Amino acid sequence: MVKRHRVHLRPKAQHRRRSFFGILAAAAVAAALCVLLARLKPWTKLSLPAFSLLPKAARVEALSVFGAPPPLERELLASVGWEAGDRWAPFKDVLVARRLRAAFPCLSRASAHRSWLGRSVRFEVAVREPAAAVHKDGKPAGWLGRDGTLFSAPTGTYSEPVPAADLARWPGGDLFELARLIVASAQPGALPSKLASLRFDPAEDGWVAFTEDGTALKWGALEWTDEKLERLREVFSDALPRFGGLLSADLRDFEKGRILVRPR
Numbered sequence: 001m002v003k004r005h006r007v008h009l010r011p012k013a014q015h016r017r018r019s020f021f022g023i024l025a026a027a028a029v030a031a032a033l034c035v036l037l038a039r040l041k042p043w044t045k046l047s048l049p050a051f052s053l054l055p056k057a058a059r060v061e062a063l064s065v066f067g068a069p070p071p072l073e074r075e076l077l078a079s080v081g082w083e084a085g086d087r088w089a090p091f092k093d094v095l096v097a098r099r100l101r102a103a104f105p106c107l108s109r110a111s112a113h114r115s116w117l118g119r120s121v122r123f124e125v126a127v128r129e130p131a132a133a134v135h136k137d138g139k140p141a142g143w144l145g146r147d148g149t150l151f152s153a154p155t156g157t158y159s160e161p162v163p164a165a166d167l168a169r170w171p172g173g174d175l176f177e178l179a180r181l182i183v184a185s186a187q188p189g190a191l192p193s194k195l196a197s198l199r200f201d202p203a204e205d206g207w208v209a210f211t212e213d214g215t216a217l218k219w220g221a222l223e224w225t226d227e228k229l230e231r232l233r234e235v236f237s238d239a240l241p242r243f244g245g246l247l248s249a250d251l252r253d254f255e256k257g258r259i260l261v262r263p264r
Contacts, residue, residue, distance in 0.1 A: 058087045062120035068127060071156030076100055076123065088114075093121045100125070106143070106153035130158060131179040132165040132198070141167065146183055148176030166199035177222035178207070190229050191215070192236055192247075205252055213246070216264060220252035228254055235259050 063082050065073045080096055093112035100123065101110040109126040130143040134150060142152045144165055163182055178198070185195045193213040201208050206220040219228070228251050239247060239261045246264040253260075 057116050057119065058089070059085050059119050060088045060121050061085060062118070063123075064120070065123045065125060067125040069157060069159070072104075072106070072127065072154050075154045076104065076125070079103060088121070093123075096121075097123055104153075105151035106157055127157065128153075130162055131182045132163045133158075135164050135166045136168045138166075144175060144179055144182075146179050148174060148179040150175070163195045164197045166197070168199075169202060170200040171202075177225065181207075181219070181222060181225050184225055184229060185209075189233065191232070192240075214264065215246060216248040218248070218250040218252055220254070224254055231259060235261055 060082065061084050063077065063080065065076050068076060079100065093114045097110045097112040101107050104110075106128050107125050108128045109124075111124050113122045113124065114120070115122075128143075128145055128151065130153075131146045132144040134141045134144050142150050143158070145151055165178065165182075182195060182198070185191050191211050192215050193211045196210050196212045198207055198209045198219075200206070204218055204220075206218075207222065209217040209219055211217070217232075231254070232249060232251070235249065236247065243261075243263045248262055248264045250260040
């Protein structure tokens with residue numbers, strides 16, 4: 001007859017097993033709750049009536065915007081639709097910041113900071129830096145970002161002068177190389193003077209640019225930007241003492257190794 005042996009767990013081993021399974025169960029419940037909240041997003045369905053009984057700490061008595069020029073700041077505050085004393089549910093400040101970022105393409109960032117004790121909300125924003133002011137048929141038509149995207153901004157958002165880009169005859173497509181040309185030409189010594197305007201002209205086989213001192217550049221296709229600028233500096237340094245005055249440079253045959261410079 002086989003003798004059976006009973007195995008008894010020590011109290012410490014039993015305690016460890018219970019703790020281990022307890023942690024697993026708690027983690028499973030927490031994970032399930034997170035998944036449920038992520039799917040339902042209850043904070044997006046909350047309305048003011050649901051918070052009519054919130055304590056005074058839920059009231060927002062002060063609201064401010066930092067990082068925007070005054071004209072844009074006024075537009076942002078007006079779009080929030082806030083009145084002193086309004087009750088704001090938890091997460092509403094975050095949702096409003098996201099809404100501002102979506103409604104104002106000139107913003108590269110928008111974040112919210114809420115003080116429950118101070119009953120205030122502060123929005124901190126960052127404004128995109130434009131490469132050029134876009135025009136069509138002589139009328140303002142938005143802004144060209146340094147990343148080549150077009151965006152709008154309230155009047156008065158930008159006060160610093162930037163080149164004007166006329167896109168009236170532009171056939172469409174990616175504008176990243178145009179933005180790169182504008183940014184590169186703004187580097188010290190890149191051109192005889194700052195770039196003032198550009199326009200797309202099919203009759204000139206591409207882009208034509210003018211600097212603030214009146215120098216004309218028949219740039220052509222948006223290719224070889226760095227190489228064109230480097231060679232142009234050399235050509236101008238040689239041509240200015242000989243011709244003097246205003247110059248015109250034709251870079252449309254740059255791939256053939258030619259830059260034509262003549263007095264204007």
